[in-house]
Amino acid sequence: MKLDVINIDGSAAGSVELSDEIFGQEPRRDILFRVVRWQRNNAQQGTHKVKTRSEVSYSTKKIVRQKGSGGARHGSRKAPIFRSGGVYKGPTPRSHGHELTKKVRKMGLMHALSAKAQAGKIVVLDNLDIEAGKTSALAKQVAALGWKRALVIDGATVNENFAQAARNLGNVDVLPTMGANVMDILKRDTLVLTKAGVEGLEARLK
Structure with a gap:
């Protein structure tokens, strides 16, 4: 699967080839449901008493x-x-978490990425380099790009200036590659990947 790459200002920056093994699968609702339920149950505090x-x-x-x-x-x-x-x-305090095999978790992430790719909701950025961590400047760029609720996934580490600028934007979340998860991907309208993020995800899921 081939996608165009853009810069943060919207200008063209070439293209990138996405792996069909990761981004080209037919999404399975049952797998996505199992992974999201696992995430939500693990996040539940269970402090009712x-x-x-x-x-x-x-x-x-x-x-x-x-x-x-x-x-x-x-x-x-x-x-x-x-x-x-x-x-x-x-009710008494207890853990609501349950086990889920690595295979199913891996499948869930691939199917979530494939669902976004199938819907045409993936944007690939060359990088997240911005001059300064100014929220107002980034907000204008995000509005110009048409991102309403976006999840941005960078490489192993997130660009510090971009993370600082996005910190007070309610419609933009930023994660490193290892933080990518099914629930955050599915609940955002647009999935924004940097080139480093694409490489990191493909290395993580292969």
């Missing part, structure tokens, strides 16, 4: 005498049936 009857602060005095009252034989107001009592089988 309620107090059981052994943890609530209440008197332990027996409510009424055992016999003769005509009522039930209750021994504590901490029981779940009472107001302010403990919760029975409520």
